[in-house]
Amino acid sequence: MSIIQLFIGFIIGTIIYQTVIKTLYLYYVYKRRYGKDIIVLFYPVIGWYYFVNQSFKKYGDSHQFYKTLIKENPNAKAILALSGFTNIITIIDTNWVKKCLTNQHLFFKKDGPFGFDLLFGEGLLFKNKQEWKNQRAFLQGNFHFNALMERFQMFKDCNLQFCSEVPSNGEYVKLDYYNEAAKVSSDIISYSFMGRSINEIKSNQKSFSIELINLVKDCFVYRITNPFFMIKASVFGPRKSTTSFNSSTEKGLLSRIKSINNCLYNIIEEREQQLKKKYKNHNEMVPANFLDMYLKEIWKQEEENKESKNKITLTRKEIVNQYITVIFAGTDTTSHLIGNILFELSRNPDVYQRLQKEIDDNILSFENMKYEDLNNLPYLRLVIKETQRLYPAIFYLFGRFMDKSYTDEDLFISKDLEVQIRLVSQQEKQSGLFSDIQKFNPDRYNSTDKEDPYDFIPFSAGPRNCIGQYLALIETKVAIVYALKKFHLKKRDDYELKMFQEFVYSPVEKDLFYIKRK
Numbered sequence: 001m002s003i004i005q006l007f008i009g010f011i012i013g014t015i016i017y018q019t020v021i022k023t024l025y026l027y028y029v030y031k032r033r034y035g036k037d038i039i040v041l042f043y044p045v046i047g048w049y050y051f052v053n054q055s056f057k058k059y060g061d062s063h064q065f066y067k068t069l070i071k072e073n074p075n076a077k078a079i080l081a082l083s084g085f086t087n088i089i090t091i092i093d094t095n096w097v098k099k100c101l102t103n104q105h106l107f108f109k110k111d112g113p114f115g116f117d118l119l120f121g122e123g124l125l126f127k128n129k130q131e132w133k134n135q136r137a138f139l140q141g142n143f144h145f146n147a148l149m150e151r152f153q154m155f156k157d158c159n160l161q162f163c164s165e166v167p168s169n170g171e172y173v174k175l176d177y178y179n180e181a182a183k184v185s186s187d188i189i190s191y192s193f194m195g196r197s198i199n200e201i202k203s204n205q206k207s208f209s210i211e212l213i214n215l216v217k218d219c220f221v222y223r224i225t226n227p228f229f230m231i232k233a234s235v236f237g238p239r240k241s242t243t244s245f246n247s248s249t250e251k252g253l254l255s256r257i258k259s260i261n262n263c264l265y266n267i268i269e270e271r272e273q274q275l276k277k278k279y280k281n282h283n284e285m286v287p288a289n290f291l292d293m294y295l296k297e298i299w300k301q302e303e304e305n306k307e308s309k310n311k312i313t314l315t316r317k318e319i320v321n322q323y324i325t326v327i328f329a330g331t332d333t334t335s336h337l338i339g340n341i342l343f344e345l346s347r348n349p350d351v352y353q354r355l356q357k358e359i360d361d362n363i364l365s366f367e368n369m370k371y372e373d374l375n376n377l378p379y380l381r382l383v384i385k386e387t388q389r390l391y392p393a394i395f396y397l398f399g400r401f402m403d404k405s406y407t408d409e410d411l412f413i414s415k416d417l418e419v420q421i422r423l424v425s426q427q428e429k430q431s432g433l434f435s436d437i438q439k440f441n442p443d444r445y446n447s448t449d450k451e452d453p454y455d456f457i458p459f460s461a462g463p464r465n466c467i468g469q470y471l472a473l474i475e476t477k478v479a480i481v482y483a484l485k486k487f488h489l490k491k492r493d494d495y496e497l498k499m500f501q502e503f504v505y506s507p508v509e510k511d512l513f514y515i516k517r518k
């Protein structure tokens with residue numbers, strides 16, 4: 001038997017084991033244990049992305065298929081699915097979700113978009129165990145209220161470019177509001193991390209952060225839609241598959257990744273030289289942004305290393321990957337929240353008027369607005385929450401894996417499964433607070449009925465929740481105050497709302513309302 005025949009035999013054997021033997025065994029174990037509490041789905045080879053597309057074609061909503069499934073099975077605790085070549089359990093039950101999130105240390109991440117190791121490998125989003133803990137502790141301070149308060153003026157400055165092309169002749173126009181908000185979001189994160197000079201850099205002939213976000217989205221879509229890569233990943237694992245047997249599309253993506261990484265290494269090197277000219281040693285240094293904070297730590301480790309031969313633990317790759325991580329995790333998620341709030345205001349005049357009044361009563365002008373003024377906008381807080389309920393940017397956490405199976409009196413998760421944790425569970429079940437689920441009704445959260453805090457957790461929950469959530473909320477509040485102070489919004493009657501999940505779950509049309517300068 002030749003080597004090629006052996007290789008083909010190995011691939012076929014792996015596929016049969018993954019899709020038939022392992023799958024049937026898992027379904028037997030779960031059905032025996034939980035019966036109807038577990039929904040079973042089969043998407044062999046083509047993967048769930050095919051059904052997402054089918055759902056979009058049929059209902060204009062890529063998630064309608066799942067929403068209906070959960071509504072029709074209100075007591076289901078989880079969905080067990082073979083997607084492509086992977087067996088996945090999607091946890092729906094609120095208590096089970098709580099158990100998974102409070103025991104985050106038992107789960108780890110090992111899969112992500114094409115090239116995720118090169119883009120995020122050393123970043124917070126994909127680190128695990130002790131390394132994740134160290135990074136989280138190192139970064140945390142930058143996302144606390146005090147640190148955000150210091151950057152408040154920069155948050156305001158970045159907003160001045162929002163819808164700057166709207167003419168001053170008083171005419172209503174349509175724009176891609178999501179893209180407008182994305183420019184603001186990515187600038188806020190880039191300036192916080194790198195300082196303002198990042199704006200001058202271009203990669204692949206496009207603005208740096210826009211190229212970065214597009215590249216990560218392209219890598220995401222490629223990972224979940226390309227059968228060639230799906231087969232490769234199930235045989236060699238997602239890391240190795242990125243760099244072996246590359247197709248021309250993969251080579252194109254790799255070259256864009258290389259050029260983004262080169263740009264970032266150059267920025268770091270330049271800044272390092274500036275700092276070393278300005279300061280004699282690390283103790284003198286006053287970091288102006290996240291990059292400086294990292295460079296100070298590297299400098300410190302290098303100085304200590306000279307004397308004590310300690311290992312240098314912080315690398316320049318970590319800085320590059322961390323920047324890509326926060327830009328990616330924080331841009332589209334926040335800009336979609338802002339865009340969706342404005343869209344809902346445009347078509348809910350009562351909510352719009354009430355919020356406009358709250359803002360006008362409490363904030364005299366955008367220019368003089370102070371950080372503390374944001375605390376006087378309780379209705380805006382409800383509007384944000386209701387928008388996140390109707391348009392959850394993220395439906396599921398990144399897939400988690402385990403070293404050993406989890407078992408307690410009520411929950412069993414086999415280590416042979418990839419675990420997806422669903423962040424939206426209550427609303428499809430149509431009970432209590434959520435009886436009118438399609439309606440945009442911020443007041444539902446004013447109700448005395450108690451919701452379980454784990455029913456809806458747009459920023460996730462537990463120790464591995466979103467590190468940027470306060471930044472996102474402050475940025476959103478500033479953006480909404482700016483929009484309502486400077487512009488009028490008007491409903492568009494001729495649109496059809498269609499929702500699709502790429503990285504974030506978002507409207508397909510991006511110019512869903514009219515806007516006019518005040």
Ligand code: HEM
Binds near residue numbers: 125327329330423
């Ligand atoms: C509305 C806006 C946002 C939403 C809905 C959101 C949602 C989330 C969710 C659900 C997770 C958990 C992911 C997982 O465990 O698989 C997460 C993690 C994360 N988010 Fe956000 N996020 C938002 C804004 C931001 C911003 C503005 C930043 C940074 C500037 C950010 C940075 C991160 C990072 C670094 C993680 C990984 C945390 C860790 O693993 O310890 N996010 N986010």
